[in-house]
Amino acid sequence: MKIHEYQAKQIMKMYGISVPNGSPAFSPEEAARIAKDFDTPIAVVKAQIHAGGRGKAGGVKLAHNIDEVKYYASQILGKVLVTHQTGPEGKMVNRLLVEEGSNIEKEYYLGFVIDRETAQVVMMGSSEGGMEIEKVAAEMPDRIFKEYIDPTIGLMPFQTKRMAYNLKFKDKVIAKAQKCMMDLYNLFVEKDCTLAECNPLVVTVDNKVMALDAKLQFDDAAIFRHPEIEALRDEAEEDPKERAAAKASLSYVNLGGDVACMVNGAGLAMATVDIIKFYGGEPANFLDVGGDSTVEKIAEAFRIMQSDDQVCSVFVNIFGGINKCDVIAGGIVEAAKVVGLKVPVIARLDGTNHEEGRRILKEANLPMVHAVQKMEEGAELAVKLAAELKAKRAEGKEA
Ligand code: ADP
Ligand code: MG
DSSP states (O other): OBOOHHHHHHHHHHTTOOOOOEEEESSHHHHHHHHHTOSSSOEEEEEEOSOSOTTTTTOEEEESSHHHHHHHHHHHTTOEEOOTTTOTTOEEOOEEEEEEOOOEEEEEEEEEEEETTTTEEEEEEESSOSTTHHHHHHHOGGGEEEEEEOTTTOSOHHHHHHHHHHTTOOGGGHHHHHHHHHHHHHHHHHTTEEEEEEEEEEEETTSOEEESSOEEEEOGGGGGGOHHHHTTOOGGGSOHHHHHHHHTTOEEEEOOSSEEEEESSHHHHHHHHHHHHHTTOOBOEEEEOOSSOOHHHHHHHHHHHHTSTTOOEEEEEEEESSSOHHHHHHHHHHHHHHTOOOSOEEEEEEETTHHHHHHHHHHHTOTTEEEESOHHHHHHHHHHHHHHHHHHHHHHHHO
């Protein structure tokens, strides 16, 4: 789960990290009211969307007086911001952060993520922080320093010291930089983050160490332990399909293609995405219905998949274990009744109760449903039928 920069800054502040004074604003008037109380000659107006790269896209503006604050706020609010992290469709800006401008001496990068290879949290730092960090990572990877953290011991002072020296912080701020690393690590672990990042972390001309940008992401599987984080959710920023799926306990990821799939088990779901690609198709989603399917859950999965206008076929690929094929078949029949089948459905049901499942489908006599025996056969047919429907739709549009 992602949250906004201003929310991440509030949490960082609770952990002892310095952040600029500021508040969220939903209108130019509110932005102006906030900036009136600032002590600094510059106020910064920042688009709040769940994506980075805002600076380069015009979503971060420095204002020198209240009129400018109002002007920039009115320019940014309601605008669709396209950054290298939003995808071409961009994201609508509904909120701003208005904060005091810092007198920056130098920008650094500091971040924590989980390294899958070592199964450890890794702290990453660079003295080349700021808006070009992706370029640094691609072209000068040796400028990014890493400290792997033993989970049984936690981040050690020698590691924060080594990082501070590698990043060449000046003597006056070394202790502050080390403290900031420790604070951010504590936050990362206690709040079950998957990412905690300050880019830039800055040293100011008056020797403060501050997070000027703040990004936190949380492990969805651990959100139940943090109702205070769940309360920060901004549904406007999330894919409605992914949101509906989470509510129905379905594990769904939108992939943007036209062949939808519904599978039981994450491994088989990954293999299904792969095999759709193998036959030349583009998977619309990853969807694991889990092991405790009910007829209602399957019908909801259909509703979600079909709410994606791009979808041109649905490949149901079930290897029944705990899940029973008759329940899945019942779910398909229920979906046909309740939500209607708008695109061809290719059903491969194998494993527990598959005879019963196939019988239910046969007796329901649904013209949109094609039963197949093998996964390969199903994937190939799903790709073929999707291509046919897509061509038909294109023709329809042209006519
Ligand atoms: P993004 O990463 O989405 O582009 P940032 O919050 O990192 O957005 O802002 C981009 C740049 O704007 C920063 O690298 C920094 O140079 C400048 N900036 C951001 N906030 C402030 C601030 N409070 N004071 C001064 N400069 C800022
Ligand atoms: Mg940034």
